[in-house]
Amino acid sequence: MKYLPLILRNVTRNKIRSIFTGSSIAVSLFLVVMLYSFLSVQDANNEASKVHNRIIAMNVQGLTGDVPIAYVDRIRKIEGVRYAVPYSWYGGMYKDDKITFGQFGTDANSIMNVLEEYKLAPEQLAAWKADKTGCVVGSILARNKGWKLGDKVPLKGDIYPVNLEFTVRGIYEGSSSTDREMLWFHFSYLDDSLKEINAPTAGNAGIVMLNAESADIMPDLMKKIDSTFASSDAPVRAMTEKQFQQSFMEMMGNVRGFIRYTSIAVVVALLCVAANTMAMALRERTREIALFKAIGFPQSTILGLFLSEAVAIGLLGGVFGALGAKLLFEVVDFSKWVPGLGWLYVPWSTALAGVALATAIGLVSGIYPAWRAANVSVVEGLRKIV
């Protein structure tokens, strides 16, 4: 390690070039780490929600089909079901918002028992139950919109032909793996408004969400739900919450594959950039390398010096890019600009994997130039006039 000062000075000797190479690695790593965090955090959250034994029942046609509201009570009576609630996506627009957020018509009596990891103060729950137009909002959503208890939230119907105005009666909390950007309201408020205008969709819930008494009975329970409504007008398909999330992801296309291939392309591009940097350094320093060898430095040391330099550039880029992404997500709340990203953060494991990836890129990019450096001919190198 007595060569460390020399390596660092070689890294910084052509500052502009090192900065460009380092920043290419940093910026790309930043993106890759973010994309992978998106996947890993989602996986982790899906995994974490498994303990709640939740099942989703939806129309066999998928999310476009409806489930009659009467099914909720029938499902509640099936053995092994603890609580069941309707869960209807309203999709209304708030003021000038371009993107909607999660608004769900549900059942105030049971929703906190189904989504048991969410916390709502008992007096706020009571206030919500007592107000037909009341709603409960997630803490991040409330912060981003500046809503307080008692505030009015007017939403313009987009999917449904009715506008709804809510009053905030509660603000729910949850751990970092929970979605705190949702709005829950009484399903009956939406349904009654639809009945008033004789809308054909009245009397239908989007999906039914329920929790089972234990994990072991879930497969049987899902079969039972399927068979209960198999011969009705609106047959349903029951699936675990995790399967539901995955089918949701698949609707966005093969996101995973896309992220993976994009990342591979980025890594290959970075390898070329970094290798080119080292190749240029090699060309400029042929004389110096020849001198090192003349003085008696063994090939292995020259190989090591060059490789270390490449690794150092990769490592620096990785630290700035990957740890920068981590830091940025800690400091800046992106849900302000991109609703629905409030749950996203960069886990340490993903950030460190990013640093390791950048280091590996440095190492691999340095192998060929370093090998060339170690094999510079002293006689030729010293004759060369740069």
Next chain:
Amino acid sequence: MSDNHAESIVALLNVSKGFMRDKLEIPVLTNTTLHIPKGDFVAVMGPSGSGKSTLLNLCAGLDRPTTGKVIVNGQDLGELSEARLSKWRSENLGFIFQMYNLMPVLSAQENVELPLMLTPLSRAERRKHAEASLRIVGLSDRADHYPRQLSGGQEQRVAIARALANDPVLLLADEPTGNLDATSAQEVLDLLESLNEQFGVTIIMVTHDPKAARRAKRLLHLEKGSFVQADIEALETSLRGVAR
């Protein structure tokens, strides 16, 4: 000149060296035998392309002869692998080049320490050795300067300090004054002379400059592949003739 190569620091025995160019071998040295005794200070002159640098490369084991043996400080260089040759060079030789070849990212002091990185010396010991070398070349006050902050003459003196750092038995200098003005050249030559006289370092110096050659104890002229023992007196007279 002694015929017993045991006393010689450098012995070339029937050495030939040629380079292949377009499948044709261009001979540079032909069947040359040369002995340089310990403590000598030899100047090598000769026309451009006559093989002066090639001679130094052979003595340093940086290049291998086509035929013949090169024995330096009792070691037959042909017997050593590349890796052992590297180590051997780091322990026995010092190099000085026309282009100085200092590392621009290292200070004078650090440049001088470079060859000592290959020794088991501690950081503090390396520093002490480097300081001593810089003192010998009279640049103690420039230890922290970087090559770009030094004049050509100072750079060359740092290069000499670097060559001295590992206590070499043989100093190989390829046109050490070739890039210097007259005054700086004088300083460098003074230095080489005193290294030879006071420390007994054997020096082989390639030069194009008769004034530089005159400072050596002996002059070898390389022409058409072999050495001619030249006469410094004759050189002096001819120089005086030129001056007049």
